[in-house]
Amino acid sequence: MWVDPALLYSLIRAAAAQRFVTATVALLAAHRGGVRELARGMEVDEKTVRRWLALASGELRPISETNAIIAKLAKFADLKFAPHAAASRRTGGRKATERRSSLVCRLFMVRKRR
Numbered sequence: 015m016w017v018d019p020a021l022l023y024s025l026i027r028a029a030a031a032q033r034f035v036t037a038t039v040a041l042l043a044a045h046r047g048g049v050r051e052l053a054r055g056m057e058v059d060e061k062t063v064r065r066w067l068a069l070a071s072g073e074l075r076p077i078s079e080t081n082a083i084i085a086k087l088a089k090f091a092d093l094k095f096a097p098h099a100a101a102s103r104r105t106g107g108r109k110a111t112e113r114r115s116s117l118v119c120r121l122f123m124v125r126k127r128r
Contacts (some may be wrong), residue, residue, distance in 0.1 A: 029070075031080040039063060040086050054091045081083070101122035 039052070046052040049067070053060040066083055067077065 025074065028077045028080065031077060031084065032075065033070040035066055035083050035087070036068070036079060038084075039066045042087070042091070043067070056086065058066050058086070 017033055041068050043049045043052045043063070046055055053063045056063070069080070069083075
């Protein structure tokens with residue numbers, strides 16, 4: 015049986031992205047004091063955060079859905095854990111932020127929107 019390498023690679027990438035979301039949510043929940051506190055901090059429903067935690071144990075979801083979750087987590091992490099980020103961006107730190115996002119995009123082979 016022949017399997018298309020591109021299809022196999024995209025499935026592996028989608029699974030890795032889902033596991034990344036689960037691990038990140040678990041770390042953020044531990045840091046914030048639990049799922050409920052994380053949900054309050056992110057201003058999302060607690061059920062949503064619990065779904066994100068279970069993402070790696072379920073079936074594969076579309077990569078666009080996973081990318082949207084990663085974007086929400088990145089925005090939350092930028093706002094809550096780097097309060098100096100806004101000031102840094104105004105003073106030239108934007109390039110560093112773009113480099114970080116570029117690295118994450120390359121890791122998951124996600125195309126950035128311009």
